[in-house]
Amino acid sequence: MVEAPPRLTDEALEAHLDAATTLLGLRMDADDRASTLAHLRATMEAARFVAAFPLDDAVQPAPIFRP
């Protein structure tokens, strides 16, 4: 198992969200900020959980998935 990445801080999440929305050209109302950050935290935690699993380089994604 690879080493766990550093804790996802509120500051890092906010900085990432601001950068990403700017780069993507998305406006975000102040009223949406707390909810969006909560969803981003949940999604990033899920993503880091996935990324922490060691996969052999030979494991391929499939352009058209066949179960």
Place this chain on the structure above:
Amino acid sequence: MSDWPTRTATQIAAAVAAGEVSAVEVVEATLSRIAVLDPRIGAFTDVVAGRARAAAAEIDLRRAQGKPLGPLAGVPFAVKNLFDIEGLPTRAGSRINRDRAPAERDATAVRRLEEAGAVLVGGLNMGEFAYDFTGENATDGPSRNPHDLTRMTGGSSGGSGAAVAGGLAPLALATDTNGSVRVPAALCGVFGLKPTYGRLSRGGVFPFVYHLDHVGPIARSAADLALAYDALQGPADGDAAVASRPLEPTFPGIEDGIGGLRIATLGGHFATGGEREAFEAVRLVAGALGAERSIEFPEAARARAAAFVITAAEGSALHLERLRSRPQDFDPAVRTRLIAGAAVPAAFLAQAHRLRRWFADAVAKVFEEVDVVLAPATPCRAPRLGQTTFELNGETVLVRPNLGFYTQPISFIGLPAACVPVWLDDGLPLGVQIIAEPWREDRVLRVARALERAGVVAAPIAALA
């Protein structure tokens, strides 16, 4: 009120074929029942009465002329409103999409059911852009659980579950990206089938997550699911993910029973987190099937996490331009999830897709030892309308992203799964997933039918008076 709308598809088709009732009578009774009851349920967003009457009259004419009738002749059906219906804008549960031009032709699945003789009666409510497990909708109002109108239907195919449970249509089409057939089937106490990924064409279906979207039927019996599933099979027709496979009818073998099938209950992720009664429902089903063994899908929690990531990232990419141009027209509960999903780094998305392959291979090894596995469909019974959180694994979490806790790892790798309705007491139902290896819908449906025959699962019409 005539009780034809509350019969199963199989019963209606048999009665129409035998001349016991005309397709027109069945459709008129169905339209009347929708008009009387749907204002309380909120299942329908569009009723296509003229089209339905004309189609029913055509079926009756064919019968009078001695022409062959399809296996679903005269069976009313309705479709989640992300299936194209010629002449209507395909809402996909959204405010934004109703500004689209009317669809020029029906979705493939709609056409296939009609070719089998079924009669389209309307479009059904759903969670906005299918990013939902509740069945609530900020624009059209919620679909309400017919068994308790203060409770959720589950989503995103909420109208599909509600229409069938309320006896407004014996058959509905739904879609399932992470659980949107199985969650509403479970909470509304009806049968649902999510076939293998790539089995049924999504032609003419508004997408959500290309890599995860499935089409499937919801009905009130296992035989009805089989009839519909068989009619829905066919060429890709606008869906590049459809596998090149022959037709594999399931209806002829639906009564074959469970003899020879190795059945186990899923442990690990699927045996933790939910309320006690979710596992009681699984135990009841396992007991009836003589399934004593427990088996695990390795890394199922991580698989769910990967499905979560792919959904967030790819669903957001689909809607990026709409998020830029019309952010105010999204349901805020959907908008904030989509904005968050747009910020997922590509490296994480790629890793989630690679985990999908790994997990599919790992699960394939499990299926060398068993043929069918059982798992809860949802962690709890239907939450109250408006309820935003519930308890999962001892933590308070949001309802909308988390009702699919047990369904997500299954659809992630495209396994076929039926959801069967279990009634533990006088309260609301719970669903149990019956899951098989890819392309073995026949096994899933045989087990569902065996349980139905044993009286362990059933889909009674809600007592709406």
